[in-house]
Amino acid sequence: MSYSIEAKNLIERFYDEDAQSQYQIDCFVLAQNGITTWGQFKQCLREISVRLGLIESEEHRLASIWKRWRLGALEVRRTRSRIFRSQVELARLLQRSKAFLSLLGGEASLDAERISQLDRDYFIAKIKFFALTELASCRALSSGTIQTIYSMPPDDRLDVLQLLQKVRDNPEEALNSLPGGSGASVLCSGSVLGALACLRKNRADNPKPID
DSSP: OOHHHHHHHHHHHHOOTTOOOHHHIIIIIIIHHHOSHHHHHHHHHHHHHHHHHHHHHHHHHHHHHHHTGGGOHHHHHHHHHHHHHHHHHHHHHHHHHHHHHHHTTOGGGOOHHHHHHHHHHHHHHHHHHHHHHHHHHHSSOOHHHHHHHTTSOHHHHHHHHHHHHHTTTOHHHHHHTSOOTTSHHHHTOHHHHHHHHHHHHHHHHOOSOOO
16 A cells, blocks of 8 residues: 555544544533533534534535536545534534533523523623633733623622632632532633633732732
């Protein structure tokens, strides 16, 4: 077997620059973007909608290729590969969405009032998450985050500001206060783990309280 044929076989079998693994979907598509169980469930639905659109588009493309058969088998194989990849990702996302829905108590528990409260909790958790990461990286909040915090209702704003008050003394406790279910999904994010390390170093290097 020639080197070029062997290389092509390896690439076709193992390499797909656009494919998302189960780990990537769970930790970085869902946990990092969704943060709370409700947020991850809604992120699942967004991703499912995208995959369904991709599959439909590629199926139309495949039908068109068959009509223009001169384009050859290579384009057909590539299109089928994209459809299969989207179907694999779709299966994982459906599995995760059902798990999140179960954690939320099932469809029957999601009336309008509960959904409104879950949305509120999600956005508060997301703002806390961003604030913790910004404090870890540059010891200051960005103007965008400050504007977001002061756009919140007074009680929710106080909730966020109280978290920022204790973040230097006990960053682990501050992170654990995020309403992310077991907390394990939030900890999948490398940025948060790095944030904790930076917060510990900043606390040791400069004991002065954050203004």
